Amino acid sequence: MPTYSKSKNNKDGKRDFLIISTYAMAGIGAASVAWPLIDQMNPAADTLALASTEVDLSSLEEGQAITVTWRGKPVFVRHRTPEEIKLAKEVSLDEMRHPETDEERVPNEKFIVLVGVCTHLGCVPLGQKSGDVKGQYGGWFCPCHGSHYDHSGRIRKGPAPTNLEVPSYKFLSDNIIKIG
Amino acid sequence: MINHSSSFFSNNIVKLYLGLLIIFSSNLSFAAGDKISYPQLNWSFSGILGTFDRASQQRGLQVYKEVCSGCHGMRLLAYRNLKAIGYNEDEIKAFASENSVNTINDDGEVVERPARPSDKFVSPYPNDKAARAANGGAYPPDLSLIVKARPDGANYLHALLTGYIDAPADQKVPDGMYYNKYYSGNLIGMPQPLYDDGVEYADGTKATPDQMAKDVTAFLAWASEPEMEDRKRLGISVMLFLLLLTALSYFAMKQIWAPIKNQ
Amino acid sequence: MSKSKFKNPVVKWIDHRLPVFSFMDHELNHYPTPKNLNYFWNFGSLAGFALVAMIVTGIVLSMNYTAHVDYAFDSVERIMRDVNHGWLIRYIHMNGASFFFIVVYIHIFRGLYYGSYKAPRELLWILGVLILLLMMATAFMGYVLPWGQMSFWGATVITNLFSAIPLVGENIVTWLWGGFSVDNSTLNRFFSLHFVLPFVIVGVVILHLVALHRFGSNNPIGIDVKGTQDTVPFSPYYTIKDLFGLSVFLSFFAAAVFFFPNFMGHPDNYIEANPMVTPAHIVPEWYFLPFYAILRAIPDKLGGVLFMFGAIAVLFILPWLDRSSVRSSQFRPIYKIFFWILLLDCILLGYLGAMPAEGIYVILSRIATAYYFFHFLILFPLLPYIEKTKPLPISISEPILGGGSTASAFAVREKK
Numbered sequence: 001m002p003t004y005s006k007s008k009n010n011k012d013g014k015r016d017f018l019i020i021s022t023y024a025m026a027g028i029g030a031a032s033v034a035w036p037l038i039d040q041m042n043p044a045a046d047t048l049a050l051a052s053t054e055v056d057l058s059s060l061e062e063g064q065a066i067t068v069t070w071r072g073k074p075v076f077v078r079h080r081t082p083e084e085i086k087l088a089k090e091v092s093l094d095e096m097r098h099p100e101t102d103e104e105r106v107p108n109e110k111f112i113v114l115v116g117v118c119t120h121l122g123c124v125p126l127g128q129k130s131g132d133v134k135g136q137y138g139g140w141f142c143p144c145h146g147s148h149y150d151h152s153g154r155i156r157k158g159p160a161p162t163n164l165e166v167p168s169y170k171f172l173s174d175n176i177i178k179i180g
Numbered sequence: 181m182i183n184h185s186s187s188f189f190s191n192n193i194v195k196l197y198l199g200l201l202i203i204f205s206s207n208l209s210f211a212a213g214d215k216i217s218y219p220q221l222n223w224s225f226s227g228i229l230g231t232f233d234r235a236s237q238q239r240g241l242q243v244y245k246e247v248c249s250g251c252h253g254m255r256l257l258a259y260r261n262l263k264a265i266g267y268n269e270d271e272i273k274a275f276a277s278e279n280s281v282n283t284i285n286d287d288g289e290v291v292e293r294p295a296r297p298s299d300k301f302v303s304p305y306p307n308d309k310a311a312r313a314a315n316g317g318a319y320p321p322d323l324s325l326i327v328k329a330r331p332d333g334a335n336y337l338h339a340l341l342t343g344y345i346d347a348p349a350d351q352k353v354p355d356g357m358y359y360n361k362y363y364s365g366n367l368i369g370m371p372q373p374l375y376d377d378g379v380e381y382a383d384g385t386k387a388t389p390d391q392m393a394k395d396v397t398a399f400l401a402w403a404s405e406p407e408m409e410d411r412k413r414l415g416i417s418v419m420l421f422l423l424l425l426t427a428l429s430y431f432a433m434k435q436i437w438a439p440i441k442n443q
Numbered sequence: 444m445s446k447s448k449f450k451n452p453v454v455k456w457i458d459h460r461l462p463v464f465s466f467m468d469h470e471l472n473h474y475p476t477p478k479n480l481n482y483f484w485n486f487g488s489l490a491g492f493a494l495v496a497m498i499v500t501g502i503v504l505s506m507n508y509t510a511h512v513d514y515a516f517d518s519v520e521r522i523m524r525d526v527n528h529g530w531l532i533r534y535i536h537m538n539g540a541s542f543f544f545i546v547v548y549i550h551i552f553r554g555l556y557y558g559s560y561k562a563p564r565e566l567l568w569i570l571g572v573l574i575l576l577l578m579m580a581t582a583f584m585g586y587v588l589p590w591g592q593m594s595f596w597g598a599t600v601i602t603n604l605f606s607a608i609p610l611v612g613e614n615i616v617t618w619l620w621g622g623f624s625v626d627n628s629t630l631n632r633f634f635s636l637h638f639v640l641p642f643v644i645v646g647v648v649i650l651h652l653v654a655l656h657r658f659g660s661n662n663p664i665g666i667d668v669k670g671t672q673d674t675v676p677f678s679p680y681y682t683i684k685d686l687f688g689l690s691v692f693l694s695f696f697a698a699a700v701f702f703f704p705n706f707m708g709h710p711d712n713y714i715e716a717n718p719m720v721t722p723a724h725i726v727p728e729w730y731f732l733p734f735y736a737i738l739r740a741i742p743d744k745l746g747g748v749l750f751m752f753g754a755i756a757v758l759f760i761l762p763w764l765d766r767s768s769v770r771s772s773q774f775r776p777i778y779k780i781f782f783w784i785l786l787l788d789c790i791l792l793g794y795l796g797a798m799p800a801e802g803i804y805v806i807l808s809r810i811a812t813a814y815y816f817f818h819f820l821i822l823f824p825l826l827p828y829i830e831k832t833k834p835l836p837i838s839i840s841e842p843i844l845g846g847g848s849t850a851s852a853f854a855v856r857e858k859k
Contacts, residue, residue, distance in 0.1 A: 022429050050298050256517070329711065419694065
């Protein structure tokens with residue numbers, strides 16, 4: 001059986017170059033086919049079209065909170081009382097795990113908007129309903145592993161590493177916000 | 181004699197390959213043999229390099245909206261999709277908000293809200309039975325896929341929309357039916373939809389039935405195959421890549437086999 | 444050979460414990476292959492490629508598909524419109540089925556022309572026919588999934604074939620449907636089976652390859668390899684040839700996917716399934732048409748079904764139906780003519796399957812069906828007794844005709 005010896009054909013480098021470039025090109029072709037197969041798992045056009053949501057806050061009274069769904073996750077909106085706002089603004093940042101001022105987190109001090117997902121392991125914290133446990137700092141309390149959040153959604157006690165996430169949102173008018 | 185086949189291929193394979201490819205790539209639609217033949221139009225989107233005509237599509241959307249949408253839905257199309265035929269987000273938002281969709285409010289009541297760009301085109305009837313009942317038992321089909329769902333769809337649709345003529349004397353046309361020379365069986369439940377100046381085009385194009393039929397067909401062809409332009413564009417690159425790979429691998433094969441063939 | 448042929452220490456370590464690299468080196472690299480194979484031998488590897496492409500695109504599609512009568516049609520359209528590159532993946536899968544059958548049918552006719560099913564390759568052939576059957580079942584169930592009009596009515600008609608079975612037929616059909624018509628239960632089980640059967644095919648393909656590598660490939664002159672001078676190592680000779688074949692195949696495939704994606708489909712399948720309205724003219728996918736023509740050619744319900752399955756059953760016993768000891772048609776002047784008649788007969792059957800079952804088409808279908816069974820059941824066993832085969836060469840490398848010495852026994856008998 002004749003075996004294929006490279007040396008025989010290696011008299012001029014051009015010829016091996018041909019073979020190598022053929023296989024290289026086939027490899028490039030195979031690799032580029034992989035992209036559509038991977039990309040199909042990214043959010044589809046209809047999913048992306050639902051990536052923003054509008055919320056009307058006109059009926060939300062002081063001290064009340066609502067939970068809306070945004071990108072499949074709960075978003076907390078709470079209408080804070082003057083007392084709560086005062087507490088959130090006055091507290092010293094020194095003792096915080098993730099120091100952020102209330103002004104940084106809440107552009108319109110009356111309404112706080114947060115992604116309602118505990119930054120520890122993804123549970124939904126309590127504190128939206130009037131009867132809920134709100135934790136030692138009066139904000140939200142995650143029942144899974146005992147993380148306490150304050151009126152600004154900042155982590156104050158417990159295992160969560162960072163403050164509750166603030167989604168990107170803007171006020172379209174005094175009472176309507178667009179999240180996302 | 182033993183190697184006859186390989187020598188045949190080595191001499192003629194390039195011709196054979198390219199020849200077959202050309203035959204294969206030339207229009208194959210002749211195979212769709214149908215009994216009624218319609219005028220074959222020169223659509224901007226036919227052929228392997230064809231693209232949609234944006235102005236025609238936009239006029240077509242207007243015809244759909246003002247003429248067809250009273251009875252025919254397009255449930256697979258979303259308002260946001262109109263971006264592809266040249267509308268911006270504000271225009272789409274305004275277009276969508278002219279329609280309303282049902283939603284359930286916090287008190288559990290069904291209320292109406294204006295449609296958003298992310299909503300699908302609102303159908304004129306709540307369900308198929310209502311559509312049938314309102315049209316004397318004839319179901320006005322959803323138009324989302326109509327061009328793909330009929331053989332030679334674009335030509336058929338154009339022919340059908342312009343095919344209303346007076347019935348021949350020996351043909352009895354029952355109440356609620358209309359005579360169309362291109363419809364299978366000639367009796368169709370849809371009254372003639374397009375008349376001169378049935379719509380008023382913003383760009384000054386004269387709204388003849390033929391023009392409107394062409395425009396709405398262009399719009400519906402896109403609705404059936406919104407991926408068509410991307411598909412053809414990607415197809416050209418892929419074909420060029422494969423032609424090159426075929427040539428390279430052919431010469432690499434000749435190169436590798438040379439010592440065996442020369443034995 | 445015992446001293447390790449691998450330089451890479453990791454490969455060497457693994458191979459010593461789990462000789463996968465030795466196996467691949469032996470079966471894919473050194474594997475001795477007849478050096479005179481023509482391009483028709485490319486279709487085996489092309490079929491393998493098509494199978495892998497179908498499985499990969501199929502898995503990806505299943506991530507976006509919903510197997511429910513209310514959502515199936517719309518979920519496929521969502522794939523076409525909203526999922527990233529969804530249209531590409533779906534059109535590859537849809538056209539891939541047709542191209543898979545094209546490749547496999549050429550592969551089968553290659554086997555018929557060159558006598559690749561004859562001893563000692565009978566099991567290799569039988570496994571191949573089994574793959575064909577599994578492919579048909581998989582393709583049929585896959586076609587139901589988009590839940591268009593053709594999906595629904597195709598499923599209804601084909602499952603109803605089983606009602607032809609005496610006594611238990613109706614019960615079997617109800618069992619297949621999981622209800623009293625094709626409905627959600629049917630769609631769900633078809634999805635499940637469509638997903639799993641390709642992996643069964645992979646298993647049978649592996650057996651097919653094991654059987655192939657036992658005696659190696661047949662070749663265009665059909666005589667056994669006499670020694671190493673008749674063969675070349677699979678790599679690089681046939682790897683490059685397979686790559687070239689693949690490029691040619693992909694050129695046609697890509698032309699279909701990108702420019703004529705619906706050419707081999709049916710417009711009615713873009714209308715959502717409606718159990719109340721049957722389309723005016725229902726036809727199966729083109730690759731079933733010859734069998735569909737046989738089904739309709741027989742004026743009896745049970746008979747039609749039996750003949751249709753019989754058309755495949757004869758393939759299973761072909762190695763024993765054909766009594767000729769000469770493999771390649773190159774040396775069988777009469778059989779060669781009949782081979783082309785069979786090919787034309789199958790194409791004619793395919794054409795007739797697409798035509799309405801009336802008038803001349805019915806008569807032609809019966810003639811074509813009769814020829815098909817005549818070819819397998821009468822011609823194959825009897826032709827060798829009257830055919831004078833041409834003298835065979837001594838070996839692949841020495842194309843010197845060996846006079847009467849290696850000619851077929853039947854040819855010798857004929858001389859007397």
